[in-house]
Amino acid sequence: MYYTMYFLYKYCYSTVEHKYNSGAEHPMRISVIIPTLNEEGAIGRVLDDMPENPIDELVVVDSSTDNTPRIADKRGAQVIFESKRGYGRALQTGIENTAGDILVYIDGDNTYDPREIPKIVQPILNGEYDVVLGSRLRGRMFPGAMSPLIKLGNLLLSLFFDVLLLKRITDSQSGFRAMRRHFLEGLTYSEYGMPFVTEQLIKLIKRGARVGEVPICYRPRIGETKLCKWTDGFKIFKVILKGRFLGGY
Ligand SMILES: Nc1nc2c(ncn2[C@@H]2O[C@H](COP(=O)(O)OP(=O)(O)OP(=O)(O)O)[C@@H](O)[C@H]2O)c(=O)[nH]1
Numbered sequence: 633m634y635y636t637m638y639f640l641y642k643y644c645y646s647t648v649e650h651k652y653n654s655g656a657e658h659p660m661r662i663s664v665i666i667p668t669l670n671e672e673g674a675i676g677r678v679l680d681d682m683p684e685n686p687i688d689e690l691v692v693v694d695s696s697t698d699n700t701p702r703i704a705d706k707r708g709a710q711v712i713f714e715s716k717r718g719y720g721r722a723l724q725t726g727i728e729n730t731a732g733d734i735l736v737y738i739d740g741d742n743t744y745d746p747r748e749i750p751k752i753v754q755p756i757l758n759g760e761y762d763v764v765l766g767s768r769l770r771g772r773m774f775p776g777a778m779s780p781l782i783k784l785g786n787l788l789l790s791l792f793f794d795v796l797l798l799k800r801i802t803d804s805q806s807g808f809r810a811m812r813r814h815f816l817e818g819l820t821y822s823e824y825g826m827p828f829v830t831e832q833l834i835k836l837i838k839r840g841a842r843v844g845e846v847p848i849c850y851r852p853r854i855g856e857t858k859l860c861k862w863t864d865g866f867k868i869f870k871v872i873l874k875g876r877f878l879g880g881y
């Protein structure tokens with residue numbers, strides 16, 4: 633009796649699994665992760681613009697001392713408090729506390745437009761790519777969204793990334809990206825600050841993930857930046873060098 637029930641369960645389960653992976657209407661579950669550090673002026677707008685479809689789960693990983701978590705909570709987001717600092721730390725906490733097959737990262741500062749999430753995840757749902765970066769440089773840059781120095785820094789880091797890792801990516805530093813969770817399994821990082829996503833991207837490439845880009849718009853930030861442009865730029869540069877030459881990854 634027990635074995636009959638077990639095999640019946642296995643049969644039903646594998647049928648469901650097959651349906652979910654066969655390109656049906658909603659083949660993979662999607663989790664959105666928003667890291668926030670004092671974004672009370674922006675988070676409400678970001679959440680108001682969040683499309684219901686195709687998102688299954690939304691978490692705000694917050695380390696703020698302002699009203700950000702209360703605003704996010706009122707808008708119905710799941711808020712996770714993270715006591716340790718670091719952009720990467722917040723993302724990793726988001727990864728560990730979500731269940732989606734596809735993860736989307738987006739800032740809580742209103743620079744990226746959440747209404748473009750369907751565009752970011754579509755190439756993964758189509759099976760074309762495993763990681764999709766939103767490219768600000770191929771898309772529409774609003775006046776004042778990126779200072780000339782940051783733009784130059786992003787260009788140089790992306791160029792450096794492409795030459796050393798033999799890729800054609802225009803915006804390796806984009807904070808708006810989607811990826812299949814499957815490729816992240818078991819990864820650990822040396823850096824849980826701003827360079828986290830660069831180290832992660834290098835590791836995903838080394839695992840054979842197919843990386844694509846879609847053009848996105850980029851708007852001026854609401855609130856104070858958390859990026860230390862020189863220190864973080866230099867750390868990201870080191871992470872790319874390490875990824876290419878030191879075999880550390
Ligand atoms: N929880 C948490 N979130 C963080 C931390 N540092 C940055 N963030 C959030 O991560 C996102 C990215 O940080 P930003 O300051 O926007 O960095 P950036 O996008 O490189 O720079 P900008 O040009 O200012 O947008 C924002 O939503 C921040 O609030 C942190 O230490 N903890």
Ligand SMILES: [Mg+2]
Nearest residue numbers: 739741743807
């Ligand atoms: Mg930002």
